[in-house]
Amino acid sequence: MTDSPLPTLKTWSYLSTGARRRPSEYEVVSTGLHYHTLDQNRPWELDPNIPMAQWYKRYRNQSPLRHPDWDAFRDPDEMIYRTYNLVQDGQENYVYGLFDQFNERGHDQLLDLEWVRFLADAYTPSRYLFHALQLGSAYVHQMAPASTITNCATYATADHLRWVTHTAYRTRELANAFPGLGFAECERERWETDPRWQGFRELVEQALVAWDWAEAFTAFFLIVKPAVEEAVLNQLGELARAHGDTLLGLLTQAQTRDAERHRRWGVALVTMALEQPGNREVLTGWLGKWVPLAEAAVEEFCAGFPSDGRAAAQRAKHAMASFRGSLLLAASHLTQPNLDQ
Amino acid sequence: MALLKREDWYDLARTTSWTPSYVSEEVLFPEEMSGSRGIPMQVWETYDEPYKTSYPEYVSIQREKDAGTYSVKAALERAAFVDKADPGWVSTMIAHYGAIPLGEYLASIGEARMARFSKAPGNRNMAVFGMMDENRHTQLQLFFPHANIKRGRQWDWAHKALRTNEWAAVAARSLFDDITTARDAISTAIMLTFAFETGFTNMQFLGLAADAAETGDHTFASLISSIQTDESRHSQQGGPALKILIENGKQAEAQQLVDVAIWRSWKLFSVLTGPIMDYYTPVAGRKLSFKEFMLEWIVGQFERQLLDMGLEKPWYWDILMRDLDSTHHGMHLGVWFWRRTVWWNPAAGVTPEDREWLEAKYPGWNKNWGRCWDVITDNLLNGREALTHPETLPLICHMCNLPIACTPGDGWDGQDWPLEHAGRLYHFGSEVDRWCFEINPDQYKGHQTIVDRFLAGLILPPNLKGALKYMGLAPSEQGQDAHGYAWIEKFRAAKAAAA
Ligand SMILES: [Fe+2]
Ligand SMILES: [Fe+2]
Numbered sequence: 001m002t003d004s005p006l007p008t009l010k011t012w013s014y015l016s017t018g019a020r021r022r023p024s025e026y027e028v029v030s031t032g033l034h035y036h037t038l039d040q041n042r043p044w045e046l047d048p049n050i051p052m053a054q055w056y057k058r059y060r061n062q063s064p065l066r067h068p069d070w071d072a073f074r075d076p077d078e079m080i081y082r083t084y085n086l087v088q089d090g091q092e093n094y095v096y097g098l099f100d101q102f103n104e105r106g107h108d109q110l111l112d113l114e115w116v117r118f119l120a121d122a123y124t125p126s127r128y129l130f131h132a133l134q135l136g137s138a139y140v141h142q143m144a145p146a147s148t149i150t151n152c153a154t155y156a157t158a159d160h161l162r163w164v165t166h167t168a169y170r171t172r173e174l175a176n177a178f179p180g181l182g183f184a185e186c187e188r189e190r191w192e193t194d195p196r197w198q199g200f201r202e203l204v205e206q207a208l209v210a211w212d213w214a215e216a217f218t219a220f221f222l223i224v225k226p227a228v229e230e231a232v233l234n235q236l237g238e239l240a241r242a243h244g245d246t247l248l249g250l251l252t253q254a255q256t257r258d259a260e261r262h263r264r265w266g267v268a269l270v271t272m273a274l275e276q277p278g279n280r281e282v283l284t285g286w287l288g289k290w291v292p293l294a295e296a297a298v299e300e301f302c303a304g305f306p307s308d309g310r311a312a313a314q315r316a317k318h319a320m321a322s323f324r325g326s327l328l329l330a331a332s333h334l335t336q337p338n339l340d341q
Numbered sequence: 342m343a344l345l346k347r348e349d350w351y352d353l354a355r356t357t358s359w360t361p362s363y364v365s366e367e368v369l370f371p372e373e374m375s376g377s378r379g380i381p382m383q384v385w386e387t388y389d390e391p392y393k394t395s396y397p398e399y400v401s402i403q404r405e406k407d408a409g410t411y412s413v414k415a416a417l418e419r420a421a422f423v424d425k426a427d428p429g430w431v432s433t434m435i436a437h438y439g440a441i442p443l444g445e446y447l448a449s450i451g452e453a454r455m456a457r458f459s460k461a462p463g464n465r466n467m468a469v470f471g472m473m474d475e476n477r478h479t480q481l482q483l484f485f486p487h488a489n490i491k492r493g494r495q496w497d498w499a500h501k502a503l504r505t506n507e508w509a510a511v512a513a514r515s516l517f518d519d520i521t522t523a524r525d526a527i528s529t530a531i532m533l534t535f536a537f538e539t540g541f542t543n544m545q546f547l548g549l550a551a552d553a554a555e556t557g558d559h560t561f562a563s564l565i566s567s568i569q570t571d572e573s574r575h576s577q578q579g580g581p582a583l584k585i586l587i588e589n590g591k592q593a594e595a596q597q598l599v600d601v602a603i604w605r606s607w608k609l610f611s612v613l614t615g616p617i618m619d620y621y622t623p624v625a626g627r628k629l630s631f632k633e634f635m636l637e638w639i640v641g642q643f644e645r646q647l648l649d650m651g652l653e654k655p656w657y658w659d660i661l662m663r664d665l666d667s668t669h670h671g672m673h674l675g676v677w678f679w680r681r682t683v684w685w686n687p688a689a690g691v692t693p694e695d696r697e698w699l700e701a702k703y704p705g706w707n708k709n710w711g712r713c714w715d716v717i718t719d720n721l722l723n724g725r726e727a728l729t730h731p732e733t734l735p736l737i738c739h740m741c742n743l744p745i746a747c748t749p750g751d752g753w754d755g756q757d758w759p760l761e762h763a764g765r766l767y768h769f770g771s772e773v774d775r776w777c778f779e780i781n782p783d784q785y786k787g788h789q790t791i792v793d794r795f796l797a798g799l800i801l802p803p804n805l806k807g808a809l810k811y812m813g814l815a816p817s818e819q820g821q822d823a824h825g826y827a828w829i830e831k832f833r834a835a836k837a838a839a840a
Contacts, residue, residue: 006816009494009497010490012497012501025484029480029483032500033442033479035504035514036518038504044518045518046523047784047785047787047788050523050784051373052373052523052524053523055373081403081476082404082411082477085400085401085407086404088400089400089404092397092400092401103344127354131357135456138472141450141472142522147446150450151476154449157472158470158472161396161466164354164466168351169345171353172345192359192362201362205363205369206364208364
């Protein structure tokens with residue numbers, strides 16, 4: 001096998017082009033896996049014009065966000081499958097440890113009834129919202145132009161199912177502790193009709209049909225998720241602590257760890273995109289489209305808080321804006337929150 | 342214990358469909374991506390996956406599985422089995438690793454298609470675990486062969502193969518794309534998970550694991566049997582989708598999806614898995630013949646599942662039963678003959694002991710396939726190695742993208758199944774391949790086989806050298822006889838003894 005002019009390799013030929021250092025396990029198992037990006041006119045080994053070929057040509061290959069080598073993207077966390085499970089198994093042990101301990105000490109029975117009613121309106125319907133994030137991440141997964149981007153979306157999809165699962169678990173516990181308040185029964189109706197959720201529902205329904213891969217990434221990972229995370233995790237978590245609901249405060253804090261990881265690769269991807277002329281304009285255009293919807297969603301959600309909803313919304317919008325500021329997009333009208341409402 | 346049981350909250354976690362109003366349901370779930378076939382959302386909400394798991398269980402179980410698989414690899418690494426293994430077995434590994442890991446990665450997209458676009462909420466959640474599983478299978482099956490990268494350039498093909506236009510890679514993509522990524526979510530549930538994964542991954546991952554264990558390759562055996570534990574979970578997504586289609590008057594359409602997926606999978610297995618099991622794996626390591634594995638997994642188990650589901654055996658079942666005796670022998674002969682065009686070293690697998698085994702497993706082998714190998718053996722014994730390489734291109738099937746094979750010798754049945762469609766002449770290796778095309782020509786009609794590309798002037802220079810270049814095969818990557826023709830010495834000795 002080695003009787004030829006080709007030199008012996010130390011890693012895949014794909015990674016051997018001029019590289020001096022030994023690639024990490026992350027690079028060995030994650031890079032260059034989307035063979036269907038190689039021929040831009042013929043994504044699949046089938047008729048080049050079937051609907052699915054047209055979908056990928058239009059929404060992936062012809063995206064206005066351009067880069068000659070998306071495959072050069074690297075996840076700053078270098079997450080791979082086996083480390084993901086290690087990390088998240090540990091995180092889940094922590095969360096289920098919380099569920100166990102707080103149940104043992106009768107946490108729910110000590111909650112104020114008004115707060116419990118509020119949870120039925122403003123917390124347990126969140127499984128629909130988290131599920132929408134799960135759908136959005138799964139879309140970015142199947143459309144991303146590089147496997148290193150797809151992988152980030154794979155783990156994010158699983159994380160969002162994790163959040164759905166936490167909410168489902170707590171919903172059942174609250175339903176057991178407080179029969180008759182609509183827990184485990186009325187979430188869908190509240191998600192579909194309660195005014196506090198309609199901004200978020202509109203936001204995710206619209207974002208889920210942003211078919212261009214890069215717009216879907218931008219909408220979900222740079223705008224929708226930060227809005228959800230600041231309002232439905234952080235601000236709701238703060239409020240919970242103030243109402244003696246320590247468990248919800250700790251749970252949302254644990255979930256935020258996942259969100260921080262998503263933001264790290266989101267920032268890295270934007271940084272890479274901005275290397276190319278023209279992309280700043282594309283991204284600021286999308287921000288201009290999605291930020292107002294997201295801010296409105298945050299305001300409507302926080303308006304339903306029992307007190308200080310306006311201040312909570314301001315804090316959430318500030319945090320969203322400061323995240324956008326970290327993207328180096330430097331278009332001030334898009335990184336400053338709209339504080340007039 | 343103050344923790345809830347999974348069943349207390351599981352249904353809530355999969356009650357996630359809502360009625361959209363800011364965009365319509367048809368826009369949120371486009372038919373071309375979703376494939377709900379007019380069956381209402383509420384009906385899809387009755388989808389009930391038989392194998393249930395949850396996020397916390399998943400990360401915990403998978404963490405343990407990986408700990409096991411990676412530690413077997415680490416423990417056995419020093420033993421360097423691959424350096425001592427029979428070259429035929431090494432070829433088995435190299436062929437497997439080239440065809441599989443990027444196909445696994447493609448399967449994660451198929452899973453993501455269901456995770457986003459299936460109207461069945463249980464399917465959407467289970468497919469998230471499926472996405473994760475396929476991510477695992479890709480990473481494991483890249484990490485393991487990468488450890489051998491210094492042993493030769495062919496190991497590079499674990500990453501490279503599906504990124505090239507090598508003909509077997511084209512054939513593999515043609516199947517994988519068709520059943521995995523190029524269709525709507527529900528078609529994917531049926532073709533990828535029900536047909537391919539329930540039926541065929543058992544062949545590749547349990548059948549081959551049995552051979553690996555017999556051969557002494559415990560790292561490979563533990564790796565691929567661990568992968569199959571994931572497959573046996575996520576393959577169960579197709580069944581409940583089929584049930585919904587059948588109950589809602591879509592039985593004929595469902596049957597067709599199953600039939601196409603099974604036939605196309607069979608064809609790819611006949612060129613990749615058949616030769617591996619019946620020729621490359623040393624005789625002592627062959628647990629069952631390829632045909633016996635097919636009879637056990639496809640005919641025995643899968644056929645029963647089809648009938649239980651309320652479907653019928655594919656219309657071509659008799660043809661398949663007949664072809665179990667022949668197709669892969671022809672494929673093997675072709676692969677060995679055109680060995681320079683593959684990324685592994687085909688083992689001829691026709692020593693006297695091999696031939697005895699083949700005759701026992703496939704009565705009549707000697708008077709059909711054996712005669713071709715007699716000629717090859719004779720040429721090699723007489724220093725006419727050049728005659729054991731082809732000078733022409735084979736005819737390629739417009740469905741499976743594989744050579745149109747036939748049984749030589751006494752059982753000669755060479756036949757092309759042509760079809761003219763919209764002014765273009767297509768060739769098929771069997772009436773079933775042609776049927777797959779005829780029921781859905783738009784899916785395939787504009788595709789060019791390697792031979793079409795050759796004739797269109799896309800392969801330059803238009804000769805074997807140009808073809809090898811087009812396929813990405815440098816001299817040290819091109820296949821050679823796995824044993825360097827050492828196997829003919831037994832025939833020489835026998836001849837000398839007889840003389
Ligand atoms: Fe797999
Ligand atoms: Fe699979």
